[in-house]
Amino acid sequence: MMAFPSTEALPLLDQLRQLIAPRSQTFLDAQILLQKKPTVASLLFNPNVIFDFFKQLPISQLWEDTTVVRIEPELHKEQLNHCKTNFIGRIILKLGSKPMKVEELQAFLHKVWELGHQWHMTLLARGFYDIHFSDEVDMRQVWGNVSCFVQQGVFRLY
Secondary structure: OOOOOOOHHHHHHHHHHHHHOOOHHHHHHHHHHHHOOOOOOHHHHHHHHHHHHHHHHOEEEEEEEEEOOOOOOHHHHHHHHHOOOOOEEEEOOOOOOOOOHHHHHHHHHHHHHHHOOEEEEEEEEEEEEEEEEEHHHHHHHHHOOEEEEEOOOEEEOO
16 A cells, blocks of 8 residues: 655655756656656656546544555445456467557457457557457356367467
């Protein structure tokens, strides 16, 4: 769990700001105006950004030795229902083979699976994909064929 900077840490943040070039402050102002995701450097220049971020998070409480965060039941059920029809897919490539693009792999799997409803695939990391099905029946049909061979290697569901 990340804690808020204490009042003793604020002078240290001021010293860090002085060590870095003053023109970086204008970069921070421009970044905040464009509403981009803050970087570590921008957080050092403006600790208020940290406080604004933590204000959006639910309030945590300590219960015995465990940190507890209250999540609204409706949101929790909605997110669980969304995850019921998801798989994680992984492609294991042969040595020296060229990696497939997401579109190519999705087109290949579309031909192999022949599903009645729509599904989509998102790249999580190199070789790992999130596959979301719009129908639980299609998901179970695909789960029956846990792995399939592609030209470059093997695609497996988890």
